[in-house]
Amino acid sequence: MSTEARKPPAQIALKIRRILGGKAGWNGVAVQFAFAAILGWIGYEIVSNARANLENQHIAAGFGFLRNNAGFDVNQTLIPYTGSDTFLRVFVVGLLNTLVVSVVGIFFATVLGFVVALCRLSPNWLLSRVGEIYVEIIRNLPLLFQILFWYLAVLAALPNPRQSISLLGIAFISNRGLVIPAPIGGSGLMPFLAVLALGIVASLALRIHARRALFQRGQVIRIWPYVLGLLFGLPLATMLVFGLPFTLELPQLKGFNFAGGSRIIPEFVALTLALSTYTAAFIAEIVRAGILSVHKGQMEAGSSLGLSRGATLRLIVVPQAMRVIVPPLTNQYLNLTKNSSLAVAIGYPDLVSVWAGTSLSQTGQAIEIIAMTMGVYLLISLLTSAIMSVYGWRVSRSLGA
Amino acid sequence: MSDITASAYVRQDLLTERPAPVKTTGFIGLVRTRLLNSPTNILITIVSALLLWFTIVPSVKFLFVDAVWTGTDRTACLTENGACWPYIQAKLPQLIYGFYPEAERWRVNLTFALAAVLLVPMLVPRLPAKAINASLFFFAFPVVAFFLLHGGGISGFGLSWTAGLLQLFDDSIIGAGQVLLNLSKTSAIAPLLWVLGSLIVLVGKAIYWLIFPLTWLRDQLEASGQSVWTDFAITTAVVSLIAFALGGGVRAGWRPLAWSLATFAAIAIVIKLMGLDHGGLSVVQTRLWGGLLVTLVVSVAGIVTSLPIGIALALGRRSSIPLIRIFSIAFIEFWRGVPLITVLFFATYMLPLFLPGNFTVDGLVRALIGIALFTGAYQAENVRGGLAAIPRGQGEAAAALGLSWWKTTSLIVLPQALRHVIPNLVNSFISLFKDTSLVSIVALFDLLGSLRASFADPKWSAPSTLFTGFAFAGIIYFLFCFGMSRYSLFVEHRLNAHRRN
Structure with missing residues (x-):
């Protein structure tokens, strides 16, 4: 009497049921159908209403308007732009303005945020209170309030250009904005840039080589003198050979305004100030939490291994803190980029202001324009989160190894 | 014993007292150990003290010492270099009520008082009856506040609304079917479209006859004149009977029945008190609202509406049903990926295009819809964090007891999850409160918008009014946000009490 193992029951139907309806089975499939019907109904209502409304307002749907002439000026453009250019170019101008204010804001916010975090972690009681007051005040006031402030x-309370405040005689702040020296390219510009790029690439390669040597053979290579030479010495040498890469044109007060130099519009100054101080308060808290998250024993373990304090910080504490810091830090960078859309309140020509503001009121193409604006921000944030998930995957892989 | 004292190696005389150790507690200790313990630290202390001196002293001087306290227009503020408080005094009604008619402002005050009365007991953890309190704040208060602030009355009740809604739905289904039928005349896949269209029209017709008793009753009620109270009585009877039957019938249904009757009695009292059955209070258009009123209305409405949206989306995102999960993820990621200002632009310019042409939405309501969707997506992520923190065993235990998914979620999982994430929820309320200032960009006059509008008044244009206005609004914003953040810290400490050592 042989007892053969019974065959397992056929799984295929169960699997299909699981894929189609989840744990709820066929009930789940029914729920999905009802949900899809409701979604379809809402979508149908939206499309039919939008079509009827557009017909009533005599607006032609579609992206054809992008090739029309814009006919208005923008007071800060990174690429050449005149009023006779197309709406598509307006879009690009606005996008570039958004990106430039975001990048500048991110730079200052990071620097200020790390400084404030160090202040808050300082053993000095008074300094840590100063940092705390800064963080509490800035975090508890709306960003728009700060931008308007x-x-x-x-x-607006600053003096006019004639009495402008001079910063070391090279930059001037007045109620018309900030005037800084403008670099003018000289004969040595091209070789200078080429050598600089070469230096950066070579330093990166050296660093990769040194790390590989350290991790694979345990061999410590001192690279910083070479890096210093590559990054500073080589460009200096080129400067001596080919002449100065650029000269600075200092702003001069002529009549009622400045001649020469490049002028940064006050909207940009206000927006950068507000965005970077506001985000810095959040970054400070993130950095502080990250550094506090590394256990004290790590520092002690490092020193008991005979590492110097600097080496312990660099090789043990900071990498672990960075693992905690980087994801929320990226989130803050993203927030800053999204918050730069508040520029519309003070008229800085960013994407929302010139595109969803001026162009929308000129053309009335609400659906296309707002969809494009939202799409840009959505793309930026999806890209960032994709990069962040790759980063998280790498971190967890390196931890697992 | 005596030989011990006689031993040569035992000291006979007392040691001289050592000096007391350096004090490391209290103010002196603090100064010694954390301010002046090394040359670098002394330098840092001096620099920080200077920093504080150069920020705090001018601020205090501006706000109090040099301030102007009385005056009737700008001339009083031109001479001094301090804050111009008479300007705030003159603009205070505008900053709080906007252009709300002066005779009706008691309604705003009453709403504020009601909100405070409901909110304070809810926030103090020791007080009882949290469930009633929360349901009053989240369901009853918004309705009462709407009729208080906006005014107006009702012409029907549950029955008429249900009938109206069903009719709208049915009309839309029949409309869609008609469109398909029209399409089938020209399209290549005509028979298919015709069948589909006829089917949809047929379903619509069936629904029409199904809801015909309801619509007929509504029309009868409207013709009778006393529509509100009859409708109210019918709704009360129907809802109470349903509650009775679902609550367990004769066996256990008496409690739900009593609750339902009590709720409807309370609703009746509110309707009678506010005279909703014959017109209610006089209507104040929302474009007259402004100042702190709009700020608070937008934030409270955002809080009340975003929480259910967030819970639904969070549950949807954790659901195993594919379509619902995909939809929730897409919805959450979309709203979290765009800035609030584009959401407000969307609500202001795009939403009206999506609605039927004869259907206009108030500007404030449009902003509220945008904010609710936006905040809902953020709340969903908070709630999801709480759901993830609940051990699987909780749900499995409930399943072992034979509870359905709905009961498991609403009785076992959600209460624990929500309690976990109260601090996070409060933190998003803080950012929501700060973000309400953005509505001033889409032409609503909240606190910041009213402040900006008040700067334009030539009667008060003086150099110091700008700083005074910003100081005043800043103090209000700071008090609200700081209060909320302290509360969230307090709750966090309470929740983690067992983890502290």
Whole structure:
């Protein structure tokens, strides 16, 4: 009497049921159908209403308007732009303005945020209180409030260009904005840039080589003198050979305004100030939490291994803190980029202001324009989160190894 | 014993007292150990003290010492270099009520008082009856506040609303079917479209006859004149009977029945008190609202509406049903990926295009819809964090007891999850409160918008009014946000009490 193992029951139907309806089975399939019907109904209503409304307002749907002439000026453009250019170019101009204010804001916010975090972690009681006061005040006031404060109250209260405040005689702040020296390219510019790029690439390669040597053979290679030479010595040498890469044109007060130099519009100054101080308060908290998250024993373990304090910080504490810091830090960078859309309140020509503001009121193409604006921000944030998930995957892989 | 004292190696005389150790507690200790313990630290202390001196002293001087306290227009503020408080005094009604008619402002005050009365007991953890309190704040208060602030009355009740809604739905189904039928005349896949269209029209017709008793009753009620109270009585009877039957019938249904009757009695009292059955209070258009009123209305409405949206989306995102999960993820990621200002632009310019042409939505309501969707997506992520923190065993235990998914979720999982994430929820309320200032960009006059509008008044244009206005609004914003953040810290400490050592 042989007892053969019974065959397992056929799984295929169960699997299909699981894929189609989840744990709820066929009930789940029914729920999905009802849900899809409701979604379809809402979508149908939206499309039919939008079509009827557009017909009533005599607006032609579609992206054809992008090739029309814009016919208005923008007071800060990174690429050449005149009023006779197309709406598509307006879009690009606005996008570039958004990106430039975000990048500058991110730079200052990071620097200020790390400084404030160090202040808050300082053993000095008074300094840590100063940091705490800064963080509490900045975090508990709306960003728009701060932007308007800087723009309407502080920058407008500055003197006019004739009495402008001079910063070491090279930059001037007045109620017309900030005037800084403008670099003018000289004969040595091209070789200088080429050598600089070469230096950066070579330093990166050296660093990769040194790390590989350290991790694979345990061999410590000192690279910083070479890096210093590559990054500074080589460009200096080129400068001596080919002449100065650029000269600085200092702004001069002529009549009622400045001649020469490049002028940064006050809207940009106010927006950068507000965005970077506001985000810095959040970054400070993130950095502080990250550094506090590394256990004290790590530092002690490092020193008991005979590492110097600097080496312990660099090789043991900071990498672990960075693992905690980087994801929320990226989130803050993303927030800053999204918050730069508040520029519309003070008229800085960013994407929302010139595109969803001026162009929308000129053309009336609400659906296309707002969809494009939202799409840009959505793309930026999806890209960032994709990069972040790759980063998280790498971190967890390196931890597992 | 005596030989010990006689031993040569035992000291006979007392040691001289050592000096007391350096004090490391209290103010002196603090100064010694954390301010002046090394040359670098002394330098840092001096620099920080200077920093504080150069920020705090001018601020205090501006706000109090040099301030102007009385005056009737700008001339009083031109001479001094301090804050111009008479300007705030003159603009205070505008900053709080906007252009709300002066005779009706008691309604706003009453709403604020009601909100405070409901909110304070809810926030104090020791007080009882949290469930009633929360349901009053989240369901009853918004309705009462709407009729208080906006005014107006009702012409029907549950029955008429249900009938109206069903009719709208049915009309839309029949409309869609008609469109398909029209399409089938020209399209290549005509028979298919015709069949589909006829089917949809047929379903619509069936629904029409199904809801015909309801619509007929509604029309009868409207013709009778006393529509509100009859409708109210019918709704009360129907809802109470349903509650009785679902609650367990004769065996256990008496409690739900009593609750339902009590709720409807309370609703009746509110309707009678506010005279909703004959017109209610006089209507105040929302474009007259402004100042702190709009700020609070937007934030409270955002809080009340975003929480259910967030819970639904969070549950949807954790659901195993594919379509619902995909939809929830897409919805959450979309709203979290765009800035609030584009959401407000969307609500202001795009939403009206999506609605039927004869259907206009108030500007404030449009902003509220945008904010609710936006905040809902953020709340969903908070709630999801709480759901993830609940051990699987909780749900499995409930399943072992034979509870359905709905009961498991609403009785076992959600209460624990929500309690976990109260601090996170409060933190998003803080950012929501700060973000309400953005509505001033889409032409609503909240606190910041009213402040900006008040700067334009030539009667008060003086150099110091700008700083005074910003100081005043800043103090209000700071008090609200700081209070909320302290509360969230307090709750966090309470929740983690067992983990502290």
